[in-house]
Amino acid sequence: MGRRSSNDSSTARSYLDEFAHLALVSPSLKVLYVPTPKAACTTLKLLLAEAAGSHRPEMADRLAIMHVSRAQTIHHPAVHGLNRFVDLSTRQQREVLGADDWLRIASLRDPVSRAYSAWENRIFMRAHRRTREIIALAHDVSTNGRLDIAASFAHFTQVLLANEPTFMVDHHFWPQSRVVQTNHVQFTSLVRVDQPGEIDAFARLLSERSGRSLAALRLNEGLGVKLDRVCDRATADRVMAVYRNDYERFGFARRQWPTSVEPLLLSDTEMRLVAAYRGAFERGISVARESQRRTGARYGVSQMRRALGGLFDRSPIDPKEIQ
Amino acid sequence: MSAFPSDTSLTAVTRKTLVAPRLKVLYTPTTKVASTTIKWMLAEAEGSLDTSVIPNLMAAITNRSQTIHNRQVSGLGKLTEYSERDARAMLDSEDWLHIAALRDPVSRAYSAWENRVFMRASGRIVGGFELTPDVLVDGRISMSGSFAHFADALAQHTDAFMGDHHFTPQSHVVRTDAVKYGLVVRVDEPGGIERIASVLCDRSGKNIAPQRHNESMGISLERVCDQHTANRLMATYAMDYEAFGFARRQMPASIEPYVLSDAETQLVTLVRQSVERVGSVSQAAQRRMSARYGVRQIRKTILRKVSFGKMYNTPRSMHW
Numbered sequence: 001m002g003r004r005s006s007n008d009s010s011t012a013r014s015y016l017d018e019f020a021h022l023a024l025v026s027p028s029l030k031v032l033y034v035p036t037p038k039a040a041c042t043t044l045k046l047l048l049a050e051a052a053g054s055h056r057p058e059m060a061d062r063l064a065i066m067h068v069s070r071a072q073t074i075h076h077p078a079v080h081g082l083n084r085f086v087d088l089s090t091r092q093q094r095e096v097l098g099a100d101d102w103l104r105i106a107s108l109r110d111p112v113s114r115a116y117s118a119w120e121n122r123i124f125m126r127a128h129r130r131t132r133e134i135i136a137l138a139h140d141v142s143t144n145g146r147l148d149i150a151a152s153f154a155h156f157t158q159v160l161l162a163n164e165p166t167f168m169v170d171h172h173f174w175p176q177s178r179v180v181q182t183n184h185v186q187f188t189s190l191v192r193v194d195q196p197g198e199i200d201a202f203a204r205l206l207s208e209r210s211g212r213s214l215a216a217l218r219l220n221e222g223l224g225v226k227l228d229r230v231c232d233r234a235t236a237d238r239v240m241a242v243y244r245n246d247y248e249r250f251g252f253a254r255r256q257w258p259t260s261v262e263p264l265l266l267s268d269t270e271m272r273l274v275a276a277y278r279g280a281f282e283r284g285i286s287v288a289r290e291s292q293r294r295t296g297a298r299y300g301v302s303q304m305r306r307a308l309g310g311l312f313d314r315s316p317i318d319p320k321e322i323q
Numbered sequence: 324m325s326a327f328p329s330d331t332s333l334t335a336v337t338r339k340t341l342v343a344p345r346l347k348v349l350y351t352p353t354t355k356v357a358s359t360t361i362k363w364m365l366a367e368a369e370g371s372l373d374t375s376v377i378p379n380l381m382a383a384i385t386n387r388s389q390t391i392h393n394r395q396v397s398g399l400g401k402l403t404e405y406s407e408r409d410a411r412a413m414l415d416s417e418d419w420l421h422i423a424a425l426r427d428p429v430s431r432a433y434s435a436w437e438n439r440v441f442m443r444a445s446g447r448i449v450g451g452f453e454l455t456p457d458v459l460v461d462g463r464i465s466m467s468g469s470f471a472h473f474a475d476a477l478a479q480h481t482d483a484f485m486g487d488h489h490f491t492p493q494s495h496v497v498r499t500d501a502v503k504y505g506l507v508v509r510v511d512e513p514g515g516i517e518r519i520a521s522v523l524c525d526r527s528g529k530n531i532a533p534q535r536h537n538e539s540m541g542i543s544l545e546r547v548c549d550q551h552t553a554n555r556l557m558a559t560y561a562m563d564y565e566a567f568g569f570a571r572r573q574m575p576a577s578i579e580p581y582v583l584s585d586a587e588t589q590l591v592t593l594v595r596q597s598v599e600r601v602g603s604v605s606q607a608a609q610r611r612m613s614a615r616y617g618v619r620q621i622r623k624t625i626l627r628k629v630s631f632g633k634m635y636n637t638p639r640s641m642h643w
Contacts, residue, residue: 060603061603061606061607062607063603063604063607064604064607064608065604066600066604067600068597068600069596069597069600070596070599070600070603071596125593221593221596222589223586223590224585224589266586267587268541269540269541269542269583269587270584270586270587270590272539272540272541273587273590273593273594274590276385276386276442276594277590277593277594279385279386279387279538280385280594280598281597282387283384283385283387284597284600284601284604286377286378286380287381287382287601287604288604288608290379290380290608291381291604291607291608291611294608294612295611296620296624297620297621297625299620300616300617300618300619300620300621300624301617303612303613303616304617304618306612306614307613307614308614
């Protein structure tokens with residue numbers, strides 16, 4: 001009994017630590033928002049930042065960090081401008097978590113469509129930046145020499161099921177029950193982003209609190225593939241097995257899926273566009289990594305030395321040269 | 324009136340010429356005329372290729388193969404870096420081979436449009452892409468309509484495009500009026516690039532073969548270019564026809580609109596968003612190269628240490 005209590009307390013501490021780094025706060029609106037990746041968190045974060053008046057889109061041009069699009073830069077603190085829960089004092093944190101006049105909001109989404117969205121964005125479109133391992137595991141699958149979206153997604157679910165811990169290095173694959181723990185935080189609202197009108201209701205709520213007129217933007221960053229076209233029952237079953245806790249905790253309906261789906265093959269033009277996209281993204285990551293390496297006092301000294309040397313040196317190779 | 328620019332000074336006519344001293348080869352690259360492929364071959368043959376620096380490049384190059392245009396990667400010199408006497412000696416010597424390449428102007432214009440305008444590769448077109456909006460059909464991009472629109476814009480606002488060397492006439496680069504070239508190939512004719520590869524093999528003793536970089540959308544010109552559009556382009560690049568005697572192409576009088584599918588249109592949007600971010604990240608990265616930035620970095624480090632890590636300590640969040 002004592003051991004269980006100690007385990008419970010350790011689990012709670014571990015969750016609250018993760019939560020504290022993830023949750024965002026707008027003290028002026030009295031809103032706490034816990035962004036669940038791949039559950040409209042870009043749209044919701046943008047709405048909250050606009051409502052709070054902290055959104056600074058112009059900062060996107062100063063970030064040497066690769067995001068898949070300008071819209072995604074909202075995830076950077078310099079752009080959204082919201083406070084992190086972890087940066088509040090203990091007294092403030094208690095107030096945020098307990099006061100009646102605070103809104104504590106999180107978002108949820110059907111786990112299968114969320115898993116598809118995570119796969120499409122992080123793996124197929126290469127937005128995952130931390131390791132190459134999961135992209136190597138969940139490689140493209142071709143049918144008759146053409147990239148097959150349905151088969152690639154099915155393969156992803158197989159390797160996800162077999163290598164769960166490997167994928168959990170990327171929080172886009174975390175179960176929602178890891179992010180939203182209603183037993184530890186009294187959420188006032190859980191927005192089901194895949195239900196009609198829920199995001200708009202969130203926008204209205206923020207509009208009322210902020211006195212600003214807000215509307216949710218469709219960011220349209222996916223491939224536009226209908227899930228029913230690429231997900232059969234076996235694939236969905238694997239996703240449901242991985243995210244079983246989400247079904248238990250949030251009571252998601254277990255959707256019915258076709259027993260088999262036709263291959264969804266990319267055309268030659270589509271394959272070339274995917275290659276162009278991946279090539280550009282890879283270069284963006286490379287530039288960002290190189291840039292992030294260029295910090296610190298030692299680098300500062302080297303830049304000063306280089307500038308000084310540049311006054312006398314007429315080296316033919318300009319490091320900024322493109323062509 | 325000459326088809327070539329009036330300036331025949333050494334600097335003007337060899338401004339882009341690259342030097343491979345070990346091979347004794349000069350190469351004057353013309354953009355959108357297989358210059359990526361030829362530079363890779365030349366750098367490999369010369370032994371100056373250094374791919375290890377690619378991860379260190381901060382330029383807004385959106386594809387790895389394009390990094391060859393950075394001279395840290397190719398390791399090739401520029402003729403303008405040599406003294407005029409040395410440069411003239413290289414140009415006049417029988418031992419040195421000066422290579423250039425040409426391409427049908429309409430194909431080249433399509434390639435330049437697809438790469439620089441349609442796919443948004445970084446360029447220097449005045450006014451950005453306002454002159455060349457997408458032509459949409461039911462929300463989907465019409466490649467043929469958009470290309471025709473571009474040809475009109477290029478004809479009407481030629482100067483706005485000429486700041487970007489991907490659109491400059493070939494006669495502005497390959498100066499047969501003022502420079503003697505040992506080898507001028509037509510890259511759009513069978514065996515054209517292979518002739519360069521063969522020469523480089525002979526000179527280097529290495530096995531050099533052209534690589535296909537496959538960066539285009541793979542759409543054949545006949546599907547997107549009708550006679551009216553081709554006429555527009557042939558008029559814009561009239562000096563190239565005069566200078567190099569390109570055959571005037573016959574295109575269909577009218578073509579079916581070539582409209583991308585919803586998925587293709589969406590992918591184009593995604594590619595553009597990604598390319599835009601690469602440009603933005605590159606600019607932000609290049610701002611980190613100055614004495615002022617260096618001073619700020621030193622100041623931040625000192626303040627971080629003095630405040631025992633409280634100042635300028637923003638751990639990377641899970642989301643960015």
